[in-house]
Structures are given as structure tokens and as C-alpha cells.
Amino acid sequence: MTLSLNSLVGTIGSLLAKAVEPIFVALQRLLGIKRLPWVFLLPNLAAVVLFSLLPVFINVYYSISGSDRLYPTERPVIGLDNFEALARCQNFLDPSTCSQDLFWRALQNTVVFVPVQVVLMVLVSLLTAVVLNRDIRARGFFRGVFFFPVMLSPVVVALVWKWILQREGILNAAFNGMGLQSVEWLVRPDSAFSWAIAVTVWANMGFYTLILLAGLQAIPRDVYEAAKMDSASPWRQFTRITLPLLRPTMLVVVVLAVIRSVQTFDELYVLTGGGPGSATTLIIQYIYERGFAAQPRNFGLAAAASLVVGLVLLVLTILQMRLSRKSYNG
Amino acid sequence: MAETTLSRPGSISAFLGARRGRRRLDWTDWLSYGYLFLGVLIMFGPVAWVVLSSLKSPTALTEFPPTMLPYATETVRVEGFDTPLELYTVTLPDGTTKQMAQIRRIGLQAQMVDPENPEERISVPLADRTPERAIAPAWNNYTDLFAPNSGRNMTLYAGNSLFITIVATVITLIINAMAAFALSKYRFKGRDGALMAILATLMIPSTVVLVPVFMIVASMGLVGNLWGVILPSVATPTGVFLLRQYMLTIPDELIEAARMDHASEWRIFWRIVLPLSAPALAVVAIFSVMSRWNDFLLPLVMLNRPDTFTLQLALNSFQGENVVQYHYLLAMTVLTALPVALMFVVLQRYIASGIASTGIK
Numbered sequence: 001m002t003l004s005l006n007s008l009v010g011t012i013g014s015l016l017a018k019a020v021e022p023i024f025v026a027l028q029r030l031l032g033i034k035r036l037p038w039v040f041l042l043p044n045l046a047a048v049v050l051f052s053l054l055p056v057f058i059n060v061y062y063s064i065s066g067s068d069r070l071y072p073t074e075r076p077v078i079g080l081d082n083f084e085a086l087a088r089c090q091n092f093l094d095p096s097t098c099s100q101d102l103f104w105r106a107l108q109n110t111v112v113f114v115p116v117q118v119v120l121m122v123l124v125s126l127l128t129a130v131v132l133n134r135d136i137r138a139r140g141f142f143r144g145v146f147f148f149p150v151m152l153s154p155v156v157v158a159l160v161w162k163w164i165l166q167r168e169g170i171l172n173a174a175f176n177g178m179g180l181q182s183v184e185w186l187v188r189p190d191s192a193f194s195w196a197i198a199v200t201v202w203a204n205m206g207f208y209t210l211i212l213l214a215g216l217q218a219i220p221r222d223v224y225e226a227a228k229m230d231s232a233s234p235w236r237q238f239t240r241i242t243l244p245l246l247r248p249t250m251l252v253v254v255v256l257a258v259i260r261s262v263q264t265f266d267e268l269y270v271l272t273g274g275g276p277g278s279a280t281t282l283i284i285q286y287i288y289e290r291g292f293a294a295q296p297r298n299f300g301l302a303a304a305a306s307l308v309v310g311l312v313l314l315v316l317t318i319l320q321m322r323l324s325r326k327s328y329n330g
Numbered sequence: 331m332a333e334t335t336l337s338r339p340g341s342i343s344a345f346l347g348a349r350r351g352r353r354r355l356d357w358t359d360w361l362s363y364g365y366l367f368l369g370v371l372i373m374f375g376p377v378a379w380v381v382l383s384s385l386k387s388p389t390a391l392t393e394f395p396p397t398m399l400p401y402a403t404e405t406v407r408v409e410g411f412d413t414p415l416e417l418y419t420v421t422l423p424d425g426t427t428k429q430m431a432q433i434r435r436i437g438l439q440a441q442m443v444d445p446e447n448p449e450e451r452i453s454v455p456l457a458d459r460t461p462e463r464a465i466a467p468a469w470n471n472y473t474d475l476f477a478p479n480s481g482r483n484m485t486l487y488a489g490n491s492l493f494i495t496i497v498a499t500v501i502t503l504i505i506n507a508m509a510a511f512a513l514s515k516y517r518f519k520g521r522d523g524a525l526m527a528i529l530a531t532l533m534i535p536s537t538v539v540l541v542p543v544f545m546i547v548a549s550m551g552l553v554g555n556l557w558g559v560i561l562p563s564v565a566t567p568t569g570v571f572l573l574r575q576y577m578l579t580i581p582d583e584l585i586e587a588a589r590m591d592h593a594s595e596w597r598i599f600w601r602i603v604l605p606l607s608a609p610a611l612a613v614v615a616i617f618s619v620m621s622r623w624n625d626f627l628l629p630l631v632m633l634n635r636p637d638t639f640t641l642q643l644a645l646n647s648f649q650g651e652n653v654v655q656y657h658y659l660l661a662m663t664v665l666t667a668l669p670v671a672l673m674f675v676v677l678q679r680y681i682a683s684g685i686a687s688t689g690i691k
Contacts, residue, residue: 017600024596037512044509047565052531055542131362142366151670153624155642159663160380173395263537266626284537303541310538317533
């Protein structure tokens with residue numbers, strides 16, 4: 001089976017190569033070896049320009065143009081009206097007084113969601129990484145246990161937890177078994193928000209645990225041996241050796257977690273749909289709702305909001321690149 | 331979940347020593363194992379519960395509190411009845427018990443028949459009978475999904491997901507490897523600029539350029555087409571980076587020797603550099619397959635017709651229906667997660683080292 005599959009892939013591969021080779025040989029003759037690298041780069045660069053670099057500029061144009069038309073040539077420039085519409089508020093602390101109340105609610109939710117989720121995520125990941133780094137049996141198995149939800153799709157994660165948290169779900173059955181009342185976990189705004197955080201931590205913590213574990217394993221053993229000679233307590237070893245030496249990895253993990261936390265969408269879209277009301281609507285869902293779900297589509301507002309998010313993420317990404325370069329170079 | 335593990339601040343210090351080579355388990359070890367087994371419960375439990383639930387019949391799913399395993403009431407064929415009847419243990423008025431099949435319910439009474447003796451029918455109060463139950467996994471939750479004309483089209487959705495995953499991964503591997511080859515094995519003007527342009531896209535998350543990417547795909551006429559999902563993210567900066575770093579370690583002498591033998595540059599790429607880069611290609615392939623199979627937002631925006639839905643979109647649309655058929659939804663959830671779960675079991679080592687060394691997902 002695998003043998004025939006291998007030979008099948010091999011046959012297709014060599015056929016493809018045979019078809020492409022004459023073209024490249026001709027190009028090599030025509031352009032010379034000096035310009036040939038650009039031919040190798042062309043498909044990738046075309047995709048990068050068309051679907052990443054160009055969209056950044058088009059996005060700016062969308063944000064300063066109006067109407068519900070999709071194609072930029074049909075959209076009149078309206079200056080900063082979209083940003084002004086996003087920012088039009090009588091009272092910035094009360095979203096219901098804003099012209100784009102959903103934007104402010106989403107922003108407010110995101111501002112609470114991100115720090116709480118990231119702190120919780122980093123703490124749980126750190127604790128797990130420290131335990132996994134101890135001299136334990138079956139480490140590979142336990143590492144896999146904490147990591148496998150990372151592989152699950154956000155939709156699957158959301159459906160799994162929806163099934164647990166539904167009114168007649170197993171969690172409420174356990175509650176009833178202990179003599180407690182059933183709770184509508186995803187219907188009450190505060191508990192829905194808490195579960196939104198818990199579920200996203202459950203789904204992603206394994207990723208950060210793995211990075212932190214690699215960081216812990218890079219700390220030389222003899223440092224701990226020396227500390228033991230001086231009979232330092234485990235707590236002291238942790239605060240004086242582990243934490244300081246783990247600092248570069250921690251910084252990378254925190255910034256990475258923030259970047260991805262800001263972009264949370266899929267899990268919550270399926271788990272709560274942003275509800276009840278707009279209690280779990282985060283900023284990316286606002287962009288999706290305005291640009292793609294609500295009729296008429298308002299691409300201008302969606303683009304203006306994504307520009308705001310993009311700038312925040314840009315700063316964070318630059319920070320992350322600085323930090324990871326530092327951590328790799330020691 | 332997280333709260334329970336963190337609610338013992340006094341004991342945290344116990345976890346933290348990273349001492350090794352001990353023979354006897356002390357209390358910090360017990361605490362560590364306690365934490366790990368709690369982790370098994372919290373991480374595995376929900377998924378295991380969904381797998382168990384997916385094997386229950388629709389009636390068993392409505393039970394509350396639910397049973398752990400998929401029980402179903404046993405049925406028996408009785409002469410004179412077209413459909414199988416449910417089997418019950420009946421407590422007769424004289425105190426003896428007997429196994430009987432239920433014909434129908436009338437108010438608070440149930441009409442029962444003796445399977446051995448179809449002429450003998452009695453009426454008993456509902457409270458005097460208990461169902462005969464046995465473990466019976468409802469495999470048809472799964473098989474029905476593939477039945478033609480069932481209106482569930484699992485084959486179609488799985489086909490769409492597979493097509494996107496495979497085609498996109500192959501294209502990603504080839505164009506990323508070509509770019510990495512150019513950027514690692516040639517010196518030419520503009521090389522650093524090209525590398526910067528590719529790596530700069532790391533700073534442009536797809537969530538932020540959703541509107542313009544949709545416009546570009548629309549102008550290519552690919553909205554509602556699987557290619558509209560494949561093309562926008564075929565070039566991955568992390569893939570180029572990973573492959574380039576790997577190709578830099580391939581000695582240039584090999585390439586020089588091939589050039590001496592008049593091999594064309596394409597042949598050098600395809601026959602020498604590509605096979606030697608297999609380990610890096612494997613990592614890029616794994617991450618591409620994972621992200622494509624699990625992708626949601628891009629397909630959600632691009633694929634607007636049900637016949638182009640991927641598994642993820644189909645799941646989302648089924649769970650949003652007015653009357654959710656949970657037995658099918660759960661089975662479909664399990665099937666959707668199965669490929670990545672299998673991949674994880676087989677390739678855990680690669681995935682773990684890939685993440686630890688690059689920080690990508």
C-alpha cells in the first residue's frame with residue numbers, strides 16, 4: 001500500500017518535473033543563470049504581493065472610501081468618515097451611546113479578554129511545563145495529553161465544549177449530582193465570558209507549554225546542582241534560577257499569546273456566536289459581521305476597524321521579533 | 331479548570347524544584363502526578379465524552395442525567411407485529427417479574443405482550459415496568475452520514491476539505507521550496523529585498539486584510555470556488571524561512587559538481603536540493619495540512635454555497651440549525667477531528683520539535 005502510494009507520488013512528481021524542466025532550461029538559456037533565481041522566486045513573490053502586501057494598501061483605501069460597493073474603482077473617497085463613525089461616541093465608557101456600539105462593545109470585551117486570557121494561559125502553561133520538566137515517568141504521554149487540543153480545529157473545540165456546557169450536559173448533570181442547580185452556562189453573559197476564556201486556554205495552552213518546556217530544557221543542569229549544594233529551597237531555585245533564565249522565552253510566549261489572543265474569532269463564533277447579546281463578541285468578529293455577515297455589507301467600516309487592529313498587532317509583532325532574536329542569540 | 335489547579339498557592343512551591351535522578355517518590359512527586367492526572371481528566375475528558383456521546387441513539391441522547399456508556403433498550407421481534415418491540419421487565423400484580431415486550435402506551439398504562447406467547451396480552455401501570463437495557467453503540471450515527479441522498483453529504487464536505495488540504499499543501503511545498511532555493515543557493519542583486527518582502531508578511535495577519543483579499547479573490551471570479559480558499563495563503567513566510575535555513579546547510583560543492591556535469595538549475599533543485607531537504611519539507615507539510623484542514627475564517631468568507639462547504643463549515647452550519655440533530659452532529663465532529671488526531675499520534679515528535687524550534691503553528 002505505502003509502496004504503491006510512494007511510487008504513485010514519485011511518478012506524478014517526475015512527470016511534473018519533466019513537464020517543467022524544458023521550460024526552465026529554456027528560461028535558463030534565455031535569461032542566463034544570473035536572473036534565474038527570480039524565476040524560482042516568482043510564484044511565491046506573486047502570491048505574497050497579491051494576497052499580503054497589496055491588500056495592506058487596498059485596505060487603507062477601503063477605510064477612507066464609502067458605499068457598499070466591493071470594487072475600489074466604484075467607491076468614492078470620503079476621507080476619515082469611517083474612522084469618525086467608529087469613534088463617534090457621547091460617552092466612551094458606555095457603548096450604547098456610540099454610533100457603532102458593537103465596535104465599542106467588541107473593543108471593550110477584547111480589552112478585558114486579552115489580558116485575562118494571556119495571564120491565565122501563561123500561568124497554566126508555565127506550571128505544566130515545570131511539572132513536565134521534572135523527573136517523571138511517561139513524559140511523552142503527558143506532554144501529548146496537554147498538547148493534543150492544539151491540533152483540534154477551533155470548530156471541533158467549540159462543539160466539544162458546547163456539548164459539555166449545554167443545559168442538559170454532563171457538567172450540569174454533575175452539578176445536580178452534587179445537589180446544585182443547573183446553570184445555563186452559555187446563556188448568562190458573565191459565565192459565557194468566563195467559559196470563552198477557559199475554552200480558549202484549554203485549546204491553546206499546549207502550544208505555549210511546548211515552547212516553555214523547550215526553554216526550561218535549555219537551562220543547564222549544573223546550575224541546579226550548584227544550587228542544591230548551597231541547599232537552596234525548591235521555591236528559591238525557581239525564583240532565582242528558573243524564572244530569570246526563562247525570561248527571554250517567557251517574553252516571546254507572552255507577546256505571541258497576546259498577538260493570537262487579539263485575533264480570537266473561530267472558537268467563540270461557534271461556541272457562543274458572540275452572545276448572549278454581544279457579551280463575547282471580540283474585535284475580529286466585529287470586522288467579520290460588518291464586512292461579511294450584516295446586510296448591507298459595510299467594507300469601509302470593516303477595513304477601518306481592521307486597520308486599527310493591524311496597527312496594534314504590528315507593534316506587537318515587531319516587539320516579538322526583537323525579543324525572539326534576542327532569545328535566540330542568547 | 332485552570333482555577334482548580336491554581337487554587338493551592340501554598341503547594342505551588344512543591345512543583346518547582348527541577349531536581350533529577352531521585353530514586354524515591356517524595357510528596358512533591360505525588361503532587362506532580364496529581365496535577366498530571368487532573369490534566370488527563372480535563373484535557374481528555376471532554377473529547378472522550380463527545381466520542382461516547384456520538385455512539386448514542388437520539389433517544390439516549392435526550393436522557394438527563396446522561397449515562398456514561400451508550401445504552402439502548404433491547405428490542406425483540408414478536409409474531410404478528412411488523413416492527414421490533416421494546417423489551418421490559420414487568421412486575422406482575424402477584425409480585426413475580428417477567429420479561430415482556432411493549433405494544434403501546436395508553437395514558438399511564440402500557441399494553442404488554444409475552445414474546446413467547448403472542449396471544450397473552452396484559453395492561454400494566456408504567457411504574458411497574460423497567461426497560462431491559464444493554465450497551466448498544468449506535469454505529470449508524472456514523473454510517474448514515476455517508477448514505478447517499480441522506481441530505482448530509484458527508485462525502486462531499488470531506489472531499490472538499492481533502493481537496494483544499496492536499497492541493498494547497500502541494501503548492502505550498504513547491505513554491506516555498508523554490509523561493510527558499512533561490513534565496514539560499516544564489517547570490518544576486520535584490521536577494522535581501524526579496525527575503526524581507528516575504529518575511530514582512532509575518533506582520534500581516536490574514537484577519538486584518540480580510541476585505542481586500544476577498545475583493546481580489548472576487549475579481550478573479552473565485553468566490554464560492556475551492557481555489558478561492560487555496561490561493562490566498564499558499565505562500566507562507568515561516569515555510570520559506572524554515573526551508574531556507576535548512577537549505578543553507580546543504581554544501582554548495584554538491585551543486586557545483588552537478589553544474590560541472592551540465593545539470594540544469596531546475597534539475598539541481600528538483601533532484602538534489604529538494605530530496606536533501608526532506609526533513610524540513612516534512613515539517614512544513616505537517617503544519618500546512620493541519621492549518622488547512624482546520625481553517626475556518628477564510629472558507630467562511632469565501633465559500634458561500636453549501637456544495638462548496640468544507641467539513642468545518644458544514645459543522646458550523648449544522649450546529650446553527652433550528653432543530654439540531656445531535657447524534658449526527660457529534661459523529662461528524664468526531665470524524666472531522668479524526669485525521670488530525672491520527673496525524674498527531676503518528677507524528678507527535680516532529681510536531682513538537684517543529685513548534686519548539688520555530689514558534690509557528
